[in-house]
Amino acid sequence: MNPIALEQRSENLKRKARELGFSFCGISAARRLDEEEDHLNNWLQAGHHGTMLWMEKHFEMRLDPRQLVPGAKSVVSLLYNYHNPEGPVHNEAPKVATYAYGRDYHKVVKKKLLHLLRYLEEETGTEISARAFVDSAPVMERQWAALSGLGWTGKNTLLINKNQGSWFFLAELILDLDFEYDGPVKDHCGTCTACIDACPTDAITPYQVAAEKCISYLTIELKESIPAEFRNKMENWVFGCDICQEVCPWNRFSRTHSDPDLFPRSGFLNWEGKDWQEMDEKTFEKMFHGTPLKRAGYRKVRETAKFLS
Numbered sequence: 001m002n003p004i005a006l007e008q009r010s011e012n013l014k015r016k017a018r019e020l021g022f023s024f025c026g027i028s029a030a031r032r033l034d035e036e037e038d039h040l041n042n043w044l045q046a047g048h049h050g051t052m053l054w055m056e057k058h059f060e061m062r063l064d065p066r067q068l069v070p071g072a073k074s075v076v077s078l079l080y081n082y083h084n085p086e087g088p089v090h091n092e093a094p095k096v097a098t099y100a101y102g103r104d105y106h107k108v109v110k111k112k113l114l115h116l117l118r119y120l121e122e123e124t125g126t127e128i129s130a131r132a133f134v135d136s137a138p139v140m141e142r143q144w145a146a147l148s149g150l151g152w153t154g155k156n157t158l159l160i161n162k163n164q165g166s167w168f169f170l171a172e173l174i175l176d177l178d179f180e181y182d183g184p185v186k187d188h189c190g191t192c193t194a195c196i197d198a199c200p201t202d203a204i205t206p207y208q209v210a211a212e213k214c215i216s217y218l219t220i221e222l223k224e225s226i227p228a229e230f231r232n233k234m235e236n237w238v239f240g241c242d243i244c245q246e247v248c249p250w251n252r253f254s255r256t257h258s259d260p261d262l263f264p265r266s267g268f269l270n271w272e273g274k275d276w277q278e279m280d281e282k283t284f285e286k287m288f289h290g291t292p293l294k295r296a297g298y299r300k301v302r303e304t305a306k307f308l309s
Helices: 003-019 034-045 059-063 105-124 141-147 194-198 215-221 249-253 273-278 281-288 298-308
Strands: 024-029 074-081 130-133 168-175 237-239
Touching: 003 024, 003 105, 024 141, 034 059, 074 105, 074 141, 105 130, 105 168, 141 168, 215 237, 215 298, 237 298, 273 298, 281 298
Parallel strands: none
Antiparallel strands: 024 074, 074 168, 130 168
């Protein structure tokens, strides 16, 4: 295709993405991320993935999206806003990461991704070889989003957008279709160390997170009991953690999302500490069915709530 036609295809895709509710869309040429190889390997060798042994698998696939979609030409990266400034009404109540307030984001965002893919097939009149991902495969999503100009990888390793901060789900379409490609933007973290200074478990060093110390890992991924050394460092987080986003200066530009699927369940933000302590499995299922908390499960959440008390 000629450059003008590729430019139009890219503009049409981004317009449709906005119509579907995505805040930003950027596109990169599919290739091997050679520049990420040493960083990923060193992170794994240092054991910063903790007990997440699945992170050791598919190393080459993580670096090259063409192994996920043979013949892939492009990686389309998208940001979907989940910012909600509301929090628990009762200060003593355990806290849940904002992204987990509503329905499982994998399903909410992937449905929109598949709509976008169907649009592309209708627009081009061809059957496209493609796969859609929402934090669900060995895809280096933050790196691809940065390469396509949606933001930069901050010192807390999250993707930060200059206009709206970091409260976003990341999603990708890897496909065998050409586009006009975007480019990266400048890192604007500067000398700021707010996220590093605020992390109570010292999990963050510049541009790297030691997952084995991260509250999100300790409350979700770690299947064993949380080590006693973290007892006074959890800052009342029972599932996930938002601290490094709450203190990031760029998040002063964040906008509250408007997706009903991501709103908290009725009555959830009114829970008190005793509601978490007295919660039985039936109550957990009723309140958190279909939400990200199901990933940790009742026993893990209940154990963490007791650990915080």
